[in-house]
Amino acid sequence: MxxxxxxxxxxxxxxxxxxxxxxxxxxxxxxxxxxxxxxxxxxxxxxxxxxxxxxxxxxxxxxxxxxxxxxxxxxxxxxxxxxxxxxxxxxxxxxxxxxxxxxxxxxxxxxxxxxxxxxxxxxxxxxxxxxxxxxxxxxxxxxxxxxxxxxxxxxxxxxxxxxxxxxxxxxxxxxxxxQTKVNRSLVYDLTELAKTDSPFKTCHNVAVVLDGEPTSPFFERIKRLGTATPGRKREPLTQAAFVESLVRFISADPVVDRNMLIEGKRPRRADHAELLNRPFRNLFLDGKDLDIAEIVYNYFEAVKSKWPNSWERLDVTGNLLPKSNSFKALMKYLKEDVYLTAVGDDIGRIPSKEEFLPFFDGIELKDEDFTARNFVPGSGGQAMFLKLLRGQVKLEDIVEE
Structure with a gap:
C-alpha cells in the first residue's frame, strides 16, 4: 500500500x-x-x-x-x-x-x-x-x-x-x-583561474612567484600539481603544504572570506589583536601578494644561509630540510616566534634576510643532522624539528631516544 x-x-x-x-x-x-x-x-x-x-x-x-x-x-x-x-x-x-x-x-x-x-x-x-x-x-x-x-x-x-x-x-x-581523489595541490593550482580574490588564491600566487623566480630559494622546488612537473628532477615541497601553511597567516576561515569577496563584500581589516594571529591579513586585503612573497623569500633565504648544504641536497634520502614537513615547522616558527618579534608594532613590514638571521643563530643543528634517524618521517619529525627551533629540546636528547 x-x-x-x-x-x-x-x-x-x-x-x-x-x-x-x-x-x-x-x-x-x-x-x-x-x-x-x-x-x-x-x-x-x-x-x-x-x-x-x-x-x-x-x-x-x-x-x-x-x-x-x-x-x-x-x-x-x-x-x-x-x-x-x-x-x-x-x-x-x-x-x-x-x-x-x-x-x-x-x-x-x-x-x-x-x-x-x-x-x-x-x-x-x-x-x-x-x-x-x-x-x-x-x-x-x-x-x-x-x-x-x-x-x-x-x-x-x-x-x-x-x-x-x-x-x-x-x-x-x-x-x-x-576512484582517484583529486590532489589538493591541483585544487589550489586551479584557484589561479578564479576571477575573485581569496586567501587560497593569494597563497597560490605566492607559491607560483617563488617557484618561478630563479633567485628564489624555492626555484622549481614546488610540486604544483601534486605530481612531478615534466623536466624537473626534484620537487621536495608540495603546493598543498605551501598553501595550507601560508593561509594561516591570512585567514581564520578562508571559505567565508572567499564567499564574501564573491558577493562583492569586503572583509573588515584586522585590528592589532587579530594581526597577532594573522599577521599577513591586511597585506592580503590590500592586494599585496608580492609583499607576502618577499617576506617568505627573505625568511627562507635566512634558512638557506644557516644550512646551505642540506638545503641544496635534494637527492639525499632522509634529508628533512627541503621537504614539506620541515617547511611546515619553519612556517609555524615564522608565524608564532619570528615575524612579530622582528617587526614589533609595524605588522606588515617586510624584514630583510639579515633581520631573520639572528633567529637561527642559537640553533645547534648542523647540515649533517637532518637525517631520518633524528627526525622520523611524518608529524613526529615535524614536531621535533619545531621544538629544536624553539630551543625546547637539544639534539643530544633526540639521539639518546
Whole structure:
C-alpha cells in the first residue's frame, strides 16, 4: 500500500555493466526528507554498508560544517551525483521513451496481514555516497537549514532500484575506493583561474612567484600539481603544504572570506589583536601578494644561509630540510616566534634576510643532522624539528631516544 506522499521526478535510464540505474535532479529539501535517518544522525550511527564492508570510517562534523559554508556561496555547486538505493516497493516507473521515464517515490505500508516492514517517507532512499552533502542542508535537530533561502538547489542523483545490500556494498566500494581523489595541490593550482580574490588564491600566487623566480630559494622546488612537473628532477615541497601553511597567516576561515569577496563584500581589516594571529591579513586585503612573497623569500633565504648544504641536497634520502614537513615547522616558527618579534608594532613590514638571521643563530643543528634517524618521517619529525627551533629540546636528547 502506498502512502499519500508522492515525489514524481523525470529520470534518464542508464545501462552500465553493474546494471540499470536512473539519473535525475532532486530538490535538496526533498532529498533531505526522503533520506535514511542514519544519514541524518551521522555522528551517532554507523551505516549498514560500512558494517557489511567492515569499514569503521567516522563521519566528520568538520567536513559537514565546511560544506555548509560552501553552500552559502554564490557559486556553490555539487556537479557529482549523490548515489541512492531505493526499495522497489517505493517506486513506480512510467515509461515515456526507451531512455526517459517518470519515477514516482512513495512511502510503503504493507496491507494488513502481510508480514513486511513499512518504509516511511524518511527512509525511502538509502544514501550510498554523498552523506556529507545531504547532512550539510540540515541542522543538528535534522531540520532543513535553508527555509528562507531564495535560491533553488537541485542535487543530481543516481538511483539504484531494488539493489540488495551486497550490490549496494559493491557500489559503495567502487565510488569510495576505486576512484582517484583529486590532489589538493591541483585544487589550489586551479584557484589561479578564479576571477575573485581569496586567501587560497593569494597563497597560490605566492607559491607560483617563488617557484618561478630563479633567485628564489624555492626555484622549481614546488610540486604544483601534486605530481612531478615534466623536466624537473626534484620537487621536495608540495603546493598543498605551501598553501595550507601560508593561509594561516591570512585567514581564520578562508571559505567565508572567499564567499564574501564573491558577493562583492569586503572583509573588515584586522585590528592589532587579530594581526597577532594573522599577521599577513591586511597585506592580503590590500592586494599585496608580492609583499607576502618577499617576506617568505627573505625568511627562507635566512634558512638557506644557516644550512646551505642540506638545503641544496635534494637527492639525499632522509634529508628533512627541503621537504614539506620541515617547511611546515619553519612556517609555524615564522608565524608564532619570528615575524612579530622582528617587526614589533609595524605588522606588515617586510624584514630583510639579515633581520631573520639572528633567529637561527642559537640553533645547534648542523647540515649533517637532518637525517631520518633524528627526525622520523611524518608529524613526529615535524614536531621535533619545531621544538629544536624553539630551543625546547637539544639534539643530544633526540639521539639518546
Amino acid at each position: 502506498m502512502s499519500d506522499f508522492n515525489l514524481k521526478i523525470p529520470v534518464l535510464k542508464v545501462e552500465q555493466p553493474i546494471g540499470t540505474f536512473f539519473v535525475a535532479g532532486i530538490r535538496a529539501r526533498d532529498l533531505v526528507e526522503i533520506s535514511y535517518s542514519d544519514v541524518r544522525r551521522l555522528a551517532e550511527d554507523q551505516r549498514d554498508l560500512e558494517k557489511y564492508l567492515g569499514i569503521q570510517r567516522p563521519v566528520s562534523k568538520r567536513r559537514i560544517n565546511e560544506i555548509k559554508k560552501y553552500i552559502e556561496g554564490d557559486d556553490s555547486t555539487f556537479p557529482t551525483a549523490v548515489v541512492l538505493a531505493v526499495d522497489e516497493k517505493c517506486v513506480v516507473l512510467e515509461k515515456v521513451t526507451d531512455e526517459f521515464y517518470y519515477l514516482s517515490l512513495s512511502a510503503y505500508y504493507p496491507e494488513e496481514g502481510i508480514d513486511e516492514d513499512p518504509i516511511p517517507k524518511g527512509k525511502i532512499a538509502k544514501v550510498i555516497d554523498g552523506q556529507h552533502r545531504i547532512a550539510a542542508f540540515m541542522d543538528e535537530n535534522d531540520n532543513w537549514t535553508f527555509d528562507d533561502w531564495a535560491r533553488i538547489f537541485d542535487i543530481n542523483v543516481s538511483i539504484f532500484v531494488g539493489a540488495d545490500v551486497a550490490e549496494q556494498a559493491n557500489i559503495f566500494a567502487t565510488v569510495n575506493l576505486a
